Amino acid sequence: MLKDRRTLWMLLVVAALTAPWLDKPVHIDDTFVLHVAKQILETPTDPFHGDIDWFGHFRPVWKATTNPPLVSYWLAPALALGGDGDLWLHLWVWPFYFLAAWGAWSLCRRRLRFPVLGTLLVVTSPAFLVSGNLMRDIPAASLVLAGFAVLMTGVDEGRRGKGLLGGFLLGLAVLAKYSLAVVLLPAAWYVWRRRGLRPTLELAVAGGIPLAFWCVHTWVVYGEPHPWYLLRDRSASDLLWQDKWFSACAILGTCSFVAPWVLGWWVRWRRRWEAVAAVIAATAVAWWAHRFYASDWDWGFEAAVWLGAVGLVAASVAFFRNPRGVEGQFLYSWLILVVLFSVFFVPFNAVRHLIVALVPLVILLVNEADAAPGGRGRPACARAWLWALVVLQGGTALAVQAADYEYAAVYRDFATRFEAEAGRRYGPDRRIWFVGHWGWKHYAQKAGWTMLHRDGPEPSPGDVVIYPVMVHVGDVWSGHEALRRKLLLRESVVYPGRVPLRTMTVDGRAGFYAVVSRRIPYRWRPDLPLEVFRVFEVGPGMGEPGSP
Numbered sequence: 011m012l013k014d015r016r017t018l019w020m021l022l023v024v025a026a027l028t029a030p031w032l033d034k035p036v037h038i039d040d041t042f043v044l045h046v047a048k049q050i051l052e053t054p055t056d057p058f059h060g061d062i063d064w065f066g067h068f069r070p071v072w073k074a075t076t077n078p079p080l081v082s083y084w085l086a087p088a089l090a091l092g093g094d095g096d097l098w099l100h101l102w103v104w105p106f107y108f109l110a111a112w113g114a115w116s117l118c119r120r121r122l123r124f125p126v127l128g129t130l131l132v133v134t135s136p137a138f139l140v141s142g143n144l145m146r147d148i149p150a151a152s153l154v155l156a157g158f159a160v161l162m163t164g165v166d167e168g169r170r171g172k173g174l175l176g177g178f179l180l181g182l183a184v185l186a187k188y189s190l191a192v193v194l195l196p197a198a199w200y201v202w203r204r205r206g207l208r209p210t211l212e213l214a215v216a217g218g219i220p221l222a223f224w225c226v227h228t229w230v231v232y233g234e235p236h237p238w239y240l241l242r243d244r245s246a247s248d249l250l251w252q253d254k255w256f257s258a259c260a261i262l263g264t265c266s267f268v269a270p271w272v273l274g275w276w277v278r279w280r281r282r283w284e285a286v287a288a289v290i291a292a293t294a295v296a297w298w299a300h301r302f303y304a305s306d307w308d309w310g311f312e313a314a315v316w317l318g319a320v321g322l323v324a325a326s327v328a329f330f331r332n333p334r335g336v337e338g339q340f341l342y343s344w345l346i347l348v349v350l351f352s353v354f355f356v357p358f359n360a361v362r363h364l365i366v367a368l369v370p371l372v373i374l375l376v377n378e379a380d381a382a383p384g385g386r387g388r389p390a391c392a393r394a395w396l397w398a399l400v401v402l403q404g405g406t407a408l409a410v411q412a413a414d415y416e417y418a419a420v421y422r423d424f425a426t427r428f429e430a431e432a433g434r435r436y437g438p439d440r441r442i443w444f445v446g447h448w449g450w451k452h453y454a455q456k457a458g459w460t461m462l463h464r465d466g467p468e469p470s471p472g473d474v475v476i477y478p479v480m481v482h483v484g485d486v487w488s489g490h491e492a493l494r495r496k497l498l499l500r501e502s503v504v505y506p507g508r509v510p511l512r513t514m515t516v517d518g519r520a521g522f523y524a525v526v527s528r529r530i531p532y533r534w535r536p537d538l539p540l541e542v543f544r545v546f547e548v549g550p551g552m553g554e555p556g557s558p
Contacts, residue, residue, distance in 0.1 A: 011154040016126060017115060024133055026110040027404070028142060031411055032104065033097040036452040037418040038523050040144035042075065044099075044452065046082035047089055050542065056231055057082060064447055066484025067464035072232050076240060078224055080185040088512065094456075096422075099144055105143060106152040112154025114369050120162070121373050123336065125328070131372045134404035136531065137265035137361045140411045140513070145361035146187045153183035154193050154366050158344075161197060162211070162337075165204045168357045173201070173209065177292055179217035185220045188237060189363065192351045192445050194218075196343040203336040249526060256299040257359035257525040258352050263317030265361060265529050267403040268375045270317070271395060272324045275378055284327050292319035303528055308519075312532045322349070325374040338374075345370040358526045373408055410532045413511035414522060418449055420505045420541045421478070425453035428503075432474070436500075436547070441473045446481035461470075464489035475546040480516060497546035505543075510536035 036044065042064060046057050049071070053059045057079040057246050058072035067076070081103075088102035113131050118128035132138060141147045161176025163169075180197055183190045194217050202210040225235035232239075251485040263269070276285040296316040300307065320344075348367040352359055376396070394482045432442060444454040454476070455461065460467075462475065469475055473499060477483070487494060512535045513522035521529040 017112070020111055020115050020126065020129055023130070024107055027133065027139060027147050027408070028107050030103065031142065031415055032100040034100060034143065034415050035096055035101075035418040035422040036094075037143045037414075037449040038145065039448070041449060041452040043082050043144055043146065044094065045087075045245065046071065046075070046079050047085040050079070050082055050086040050322065051090055054086075055227075058228075058232065058236075063461060063463050064484070066445075066486035070237060073239070076238065077146055077187055078185045080182065081144075081149050085144065087286045088113070100142070103142075103144060106149040108153035109156050110138070110148060111321050112153060112195045113157075113159045117155065117157035117369055118373060118376075121341075122376055124376065124393055124396060127393065127400060128372055128376045131266070131268055131396070131403065132368050133374065134400055134407050135265050135368055136403075136407040136410045137261070137365050139407040140414050141362050144361065147365055150183050150186035150190055151365045153186060154190055154489075155369060157183060158193075158197065162200065165201055165209070168205075170209070170212070174212060174216040177213040178219065181217040181220040184217075185224055187349060188240070189356065190265065190330075190366065190512060191221070192347050193344065193366065195260075195347060196340050199337060199343060200340040204340075212285050212473050235458055242546065248399070251353055252298075253526060254303055254353045256295075256302065256357045257529070258335035258349055258364060259295060259299075259316075259318030259322070260311060260530045261318065261359065261361050261364050261525055262321050262349075262367070262371065263314040263319070264370055265364070266321060267399055267406075268372055269321035269324055271399050272328075272375045272378050273320065275392070276394070284324075284331075288320050288327060291323045292316045295319035305528075308528055310519075310533060311528045311530055321371055321375065323402070324378075325371055328374050328378050341370040341374055345374065358524055360521075360525055361531050362523070409509065409511055410513060410522075413507075413509040413532065414513040416507055416509050417513055417540050420479075421448075421450040423504075424449075424478075424503065424541075424543055425457045425459075428476070428543075429457040429459075436474055437472075441469065442476065443469045443473060444476045445483045446478055446487050447484070448481055450478055450481045451453070462486055462490070468493050469548045471548050471550045473548045474500075475548060477544045477546065479542045479544060480514060480540075493548070496549050498549045499544060500547050501545045501547065503543040505540040507536070507538075507540040510534055512538055512540070 042062070045062055049059050050057045058070070058075065060071055061068040062071050062074050085099065085102060088099055090452045092098040109127065115125065116133040118125040157176045157179030160179060161173055164172030164176055177197065180194060183193070197217070198210050198213060202214045221237070222306045225237060228234070228236040271286045273288060276282065293316065295318065296312045299315045300312055325342070325345060329338060332338070345367050348364065352363045356363055358491070432440065432473050442458050442459040451461065459476070464484070468490060511532050512520050513532050514520060515533060515535055515538050517538065518527070519529060520531065520533040520535065522531040525531055
């Protein structure tokens, strides 16, 4: 009963953290996921039918996407039943938040003296809270966490059906996000060490069925398995692995605050050599990052890298000092494999790639409290400091979520306002064009505007072209050099922002959805605008300087 009550309270906390943001606008890759969902309503067995402009020019959807369509299949009934309203769609994916929290709670309860606090350190992370868009990340992470929780319980209790269900949930996670296939390896290791070869093969079958079915289906529909196409034709990233390694450290350092607590705990209980080793190793990584980019000090970036490196080093020290059997090996391999995959196999790093790494990181580090020497007041002291950490991290996550919500709302607000005023300001017969993707594309198309494509038709003289400077536009301008010389800048609409944090900045120093080249997920930059919309009119001849 006590456990059930605590589970209920945990889910209520998640509801309180997430409910205020359920009307968050369509954001970043949400537009792509919704495009596939709308296509599913027309051709259910051909989700990647047709073309899409996501890079400035049209490409077949099945070549443009890098992920399977499970989340789009989940959203398709919502579109059919209630349309594409922001609140309605987020309510439809809201259950995945609770499934993820339940999975994290179930895993923390297996290992930690303070499972409530461990779970709170997961659900109050900026990575967890801010990633609740319509993209694949929270649904995929929830399937991984629930799959591990069910699988491990089934294996430990000798319940074959439950173990197979856990494996199947992990297989569904791969159908939500290909990169999560890496989690099947620690799962197989755990089953093999606990139950032997035959249950491991059964897990491989249960976890592999969804992906195998999808591979056969895409082979029939598109001519080759979609994962194989991505492996064969994936363009090489311009980023070196070192860049992605430093980005991974920066993500972990800004999205999990538990590492400094472990350092303080080690110092308090006379494990100073462990604290010193972690500090030295993390400082070396931060210095390496500074030297790698060969530029002036960016204290925010170096500090983020340092904190993330402390967390990874501390988790490694904790593991190698006290592996604690198969479960400890499972947790550590889970953490390291996810981080290594994000460094060596993804084109660029982003917070969403490391969400599932938070749970093993938190469990390994918080578990240090149980491994510390006994002493009067130790549990109470540890609990008090962990509560303080939860409050600090949760407050930061809510502030970052407020900043990202405000940024996402810019495009919805501008499209609504400009459409209402365009006829009065520019004439009722002016055709409005736009460039750019992400959530901006969703709202611009809802307003009835025409997207400019690299190989498509050009606007006529007198038409209006809108160019938001923050949004990815791809190579659209490479096909319209003559048009660029005809664009006359009529106005720039600046959105200054009220929340002083930024998850994306015009100077490229913050990028929650693309952490590359010394970016960190969020920064304190009240001086920078959220977005600048440049509104051009197509003239008959040469335009003014400052055309896009």
